[in-house]
Amino acid sequence: MREYTQLYIGGGWTDPATGAVIEVVSPHTEEVVGRAPEGSPADMDRAVAAAREAFDDGPWPRMSPAERGEALGRLAAAYEARQAEMAETITAEMGCTLAFSQLAQAPMAHAVLSYYAGLGDSLVVESERQGLFAPITVRREPVGVVAAIVPWNTPQFLTMTKMAPALLAGCAVVVKPAPETPLDAQILAELVDEAGLPPGVVGIVPAGRESGEHLVRHPGVDKVAFTGSTAAGRRIGALCAEQLRRCSLELGGKSAAILLDDADLDAYIGWLPLTSFIISGQGCIAQTRVLVRRDRVQEVLDRLSEACRAMRMGDPFDPATELGPLATARQRDKVEGYIRLGQEEGAKLVAGGGRRGFERGWYVEPTVFLGDNTMRVAREEIFGPVLVVIPYEDEEDAIRLANDSEYGLGGSVWTRDAERGLAVARRVRTGVCAVNGFLLDPVAPFGGFKASGMGRELGPEGLDGYLEYKSIPRMG
Known part of the structure; x- marks a missing residue:
């Protein structure tokens, strides 16, 4: 049992404004595995005030990028030392397999942090150009105080996609973890403290929706960086628009895996745990539409059914x-509810659909439907291990179906011809479309088209979102 009683605000541990407590319940045992204080609007006010002071009057934004990169390097070293503990904590909180936590949840967060730490020596914040009328100094300055609002499915990775570039840019950050996963965030607070970042540069306040909206509305916040549902993203975008506040939104998805006529089914099936069933389907990039040429549909259904039955839960x-x-x-x-809806809509249930005998724990077995792209189970984000196989006629039809969605976040193309796969991927309107697998790499931008969001995280492009441009013409 991991228990915390204080919040990390202003460079130290402090008592929360109320006695509200978040009890973290194991998705496997349904027993309490930890407790943390639940932040209130008053706690958000204190965290923003500390961040505001750190940005307006503190040393952090006035350091060189190399100095900030060195500080992030200290944080990365501290993180690496507790990476195994972080992985175990995330699994205890939200139920993904420990193997996945050890492969991606903690290591990917560390990789993102290390990547941005390494950019400190090369980040150019001021350059000269000769204008038409005068020499001009062009500066890139930090946007200010950032509110980073993070979901529960990959909590550390999605914290780092916001916090690491914001810190390198010179911003101060208030992180609001989801109430489902406050424990890993408290470990991160310990690491920030150990790394010796200036007071107020990072505040971490686990809280629910009311306190989150208070943070979004706070006049001391200059930018909101959010990952979550499209519905919540629309709300946050509207609130930010009212105040002309900058925001970046990484939202939902209904990604398609396009199996071309020459696809290697063994390879596709082997990738299922990291594509369609990643985090038990609770990944915004989960490829939950499977587009298959009509003459291979039965073959694919048979293989998927076999794989689902064999998958160990x-x-x-x-x-x-x-x-x-x-x-x-x-x-x-x-x-x-969506599994029932699919059957009511006329989709054919091919595999799964139940709990596989689990009386304790929040289990749903891997489920496969045969349907079409007009059904709600093929158009709405379910966020669970539910796939819909959709037949197509030819390559043009496959591309049309892949793009016939309000979302545009992830996707993949499966083929034995890599050049053909690249040509198809270029035509799929999503932020990431991989060939014969799936990958998010810290050096490449990630984000969504259409209702999957706005802005980009990761890569140099992810850093750009935390910098403002300033021009200084010199006429004398």
Whole structure:
């Protein structure tokens, strides 16, 4: 049992404004595995005030990028030393397999932090150009105080996609973790403290929706960086628009895996745990539409059914487990509602659809439908291990179906001809479309087209979102 009683605000641990407590419940055992204080609007006010002071009057934004990069390097070193603990904590909180936490949840967060730490020596914040009328100094300055609002599915990775570039840019950051995953965030606060970042540069306040909206509305915040549902993103975007506040939004998805006629099915099936069933389907980039040429549909359904039946479900800490529980009872109920809806819509249930005998824990077995692209189960983000196989006629039809979605976040193309795969991927309107697999790389931009969001994270492009341009013409 991991228990915390204080919040990390202003460079130290402080008592929360209220006695509200978040109880973290294991998605596997349904038992309490930890407790943390729940931040209130008053706590958000204190965190923003500390961040405002750190940005307006403190040393952080006035350091060179190399100095900030060195500080991030200290944080990365501290993070690496507790990476195993971080992975175990995330699995305990939200139920993804420990194997995935050890492969991606903690290591990817560390990789993003290390990447931005390494950019400190090369980041150019001031350059000269000869204008038409006078020499001009062009500066890139930090945007200010950033509110980073993070979901529960990949909490550390998505914290770092915001916090690391914001800090390198010279911003101060208030992180609001989801109430489902406050414990890993408290470990991060300990690491920030250990790394010796100036007071107020990072504040971490786990909280629910009311306090999150208070943070978004706060007049001391200059930018909101949010990852979550498209519905919540629309709300945050509207609030930011009212105040002309900068925001970046990484939202939902309904990504398509396009299996071309020459696709290697063994390769596709082997990638299922990291594509369609990543985090038990609770990934915004999960490829939950499977587009298959009509003459191969039965073959693909047979292979998917076999793979789903063989997929080992259970204790996420068991190394043999391939599919853990869903993160909350609410999420399980939502997914089961969509499974019923799919059958009511006329989709054919080919595999799964139940709990596979689990009486405890929030389990849903991997589920496969045969349907079409007009059904709600093919158009709405379910956020669970539910796939819809959709037949297509030819390559042009496959591309049309892939793009026939309000979302545009992830996707993949499967083919034995890499050049053909690249040509198809170029025509799919998503932020990432991989060939024969899937990958988010810290050096490349990630974000969505259409209702999947606005702005980009990762790569140099992710840093740009935390910098403002200033021109200084010199006429004498």
